[in-house]
Amino acid sequence: MGARRRLLRVALVVVIVWPFAAWAAARSLVVSEPLERADAAVVLAGASSYRERTREAARVFREGRAGVVVLTNDNLASGWSSAEQRNPLFVERAAEELKRAGVPAGRIEIVWRPVASTYGEALAVREHAAARGHRSLVVVTSGYHTRRALWTFRRAFAGTGVAVGVVPAEPGRETPRAHLWWLTPRGWDWIAGEYAKLVYYRVSYF
Numbered sequence: 001m002g003a004r005r006r007l008l009r010v011a012l013v014v015v016i017v018w019p020f021a022a023w024a025a026a027r028s029l030v031v032s033e034p035l036e037r038a039d040a041a042v043v044l045a046g047a048s049s050y051r052e053r054t055r056e057a058a059r060v061f062r063e064g065r066a067g068v069v070v071l072t073n074d075n076l077a078s079g080w081s082s083a084e085q086r087n088p089l090f091v092e093r094a095a096e097e098l099k100r101a102g103v104p105a106g107r108i109e110i111v112w113r114p115v116a117s118t119y120g121e122a123l124a125v126r127e128h129a130a131a132r133g134h135r136s137l138v139v140v141t142s143g144y145h146t147r148r149a150l151w152t153f154r155r156a157f158a159g160t161g162v163a164v165g166v167v168p169a170e171p172g173r174e175t176p177r178a179h180l181w182w183l184t185p186r187g188w189d190w191i192a193g194e195y196a197k198l199v200y201y202r203v204s205y206f
Helices: 002-027 050-062 090-100 118-132 143-156 185-204
Strands: 038-043 066-073 108-114 136-142 163-169
Touching: 002 185, 038 050, 038 118, 038 163, 050 066, 050 090, 050 136, 050 163, 066 090, 066 118, 090 108, 108 118, 118 143, 136 143, 143 163, 143 185
Parallel strands: 038 066, 038 136, 066 108, 136 163
Antiparallel strands: none
């Protein structure tokens, strides 16, 4: 009976503590290091979360904190567009979202080189920034992605003299809320998966 009671106490503690621990684990992935003024806001590709990212980038632009908005291209096709009679790329959808949110077409730059990872995006944007003369960038991505994105971009741009900051699109729109993520498989993909990617990046890239 004593062992059973101890087991029940442990289980009770886990039930009480777990929601707070899960929330803390999610929030620790979200970092914000904005620049007062950047030459460009860089929206990282994300088929499942492109709206929240582009809306945040549009807000940064409207507030005068970025001169242009740069989109990366994961080369993934979205759903069927009856108006266009084709499946537009998600990067094209993102550009349209930016326009609807008040960013002029002439202030949107697309890095068409296909990318398949955050590291690939950093390299593609480094090349684009050098060609366009951008000396400061603020990366805009989903909140849970910001810690790894900032870490990756700062290392990719090391020695270039380009300042790099990050602005999170707060979770809750297209990504799970911090206190509820553990209730869905998608939440585990976002949070637990992101921790696994952080470890992989630190081992593999730098």
